[in-house]
Every structure is written in C-alpha cells, then in structure tokens.
Amino acid sequence: MAMLGYSFYPVHPGEVIKDEMEARHISQRAFARQVNVSYTALNELLNGKRPLTPTTALMFEAALDIPADALMNIQTKYTMQTVRQDRSILSWLARIPRVAAML
Secondary structure, three states: OHHHOOOOOOOOHHHHHHHHHHHOOOOHHHHHHHHOOOHHHHHHHHOOOOOOOHHHHHHHHHHHOOOHHHHHHHHHHHHHHHHHOOHHHHHHHHOOOOOOOOO
16 A cells, blocks of 8 residues: 555544644643634544544644645545455455446
C-alpha cells in the first residue's frame, strides 16, 4: 500500500490536529469553547473516534490555519485505508466479477 501513497498505519486527521494543538499549547477544553463545539465531540475527533467533516475541517482551518482541503485528504486516505483492511469487505469485493470493456 505504500506505493499508493498510504502509510503502514492509517493516520486519522484528528492526530494531526491534536499534535498541532499540543505544539501550540492549546487545551482541548479551551479550544472547544473557542470554536463552539462540545468537548466530547472534539475529543472524539482528536482521538480518531469520529470522522472529520467538511464543516469541521473549515472550522480548524479558520482557527488553526491548517488548510481544510489537506485535512479532508487525510480523512479520505484514512477512510480508504481502514476500509481496505476490513476482511469482510475484502471478502465481499473478491466475489464481484471484473467487467472488461468490449472492443
């Protein structure tokens, strides 16, 4: 998977945001109040238990100056890598026949 632009372990965008907040010495509670989201929702996102949405990506861009598009790309890669490791999905996909173009 490394040649597809994926790391060995999926990286959730919350990890990136959490690292940035820690580097800036911003507490989760203070940040949650500042951007008007619940502490629980923010904490779940930062710990990879909740996906990043376009709205929250824009919120982080406004507050931390981290490009929303970059965060959403990380979320997409995380989601795809996580799904590609799901054995039940892989089993289901293996049963789908390939469709070849007719010349």
